[in-house]
Amino acid sequence: MSSNTRSTSDAEQQTAITIDQTNYDQPTILIHNVATIPNIEDDLKLIIYSRANVVKWLAIIDIVFLIISLIVYALNGAFFWIFLPLFLFCFCGYKGATTYQKNLILIYDFYLLGMTIFYFYIALYSNSFFWFLFVFLEFYFFYYTTRLVKYLNSVHENMIESLRSGWNPSEITYFYY
Numbered sequence: 001m002s003s004n005t006r007s008t009s010d011a012e013q014q015t016a017i018t019i020d021q022t023n024y025d026q027p028t029i030l031i032h033n034v035a036t037i038p039n040i041e042d043d044l045k046l047i048i049y050s051r052a053n054v055v056k057w058l059a060i061i062d063i064v065f066l067i068i069s070l071i072v073y074a075l076n077g078a079f080f081w082i083f084l085p086l087f088l089f090c091f092c093g094y095k096g097a098t099t100y101q102k103n104l105i106l107i108y109d110f111y112l113l114g115m116t117i118f119y120f121y122i123a124l125y126s127n128s129f130f131w132f133l134f135v136f137l138e139f140y141f142f143y144y145t146t147r148l149v150k151y152l153n154s155v156h157e158n159m160i161e162s163l164r165s166g167w168n169p170s171e172i173t174y175f176y177y
Contacts, residue, residue, distance in 0.1 A: 044155055046169050051148040052097040058141055059093035059108060100163050102152045105145060112142040
């Protein structure tokens with residue numbers, strides 16, 4: 001006896017569906033505009049808001065490390081005047097991230113590029129992998145800050161004014177259908 005429970009009538013009832021190739025050879029073009037994506041402005045504001053907060057904290061951390069370096073050099077009897085412009089660069093980053101000003105963030109971005117080059121120079125002459133970690137970390141901070149400037153350049157001024165006037169993510173409402 002066979003264990004096949006399918007009868008010949010089931011096999012006869014199955015049909016094959018053929019697909020006409022002319023319908024699927026055409027490229028599909030999807031067009032999105034602001035009306036089809038209702039939260040695009042809120043999403044851009046959220047991206048800029050969160051990136052600006054991270055850049056603000058990076059500038060604060062840089063200021064703290066500059067203060068620590070200044071104290072260490074002062075205790076060793078050496079004082080470098082280079083710390084004063086570096087404080088200004090970091091303060092520009094903090095102020096620019098707080099007020100969403102592209103020019104001030106670019107000054108801080110210039111500082112990050114300079115620190116990346118400085119750490120790369122130290123890493124080459126010290127032959128230590130530890131310094132290369134700083135190079136990659138500073139380069140990532142530089143890239144992150146550059147992306148914030150790119151986002152600020154891509155939005156309208158009224159969106160930046162909305163962020164400056166105190167917009168925060170708690171004002172976002174998402175509707176799920």
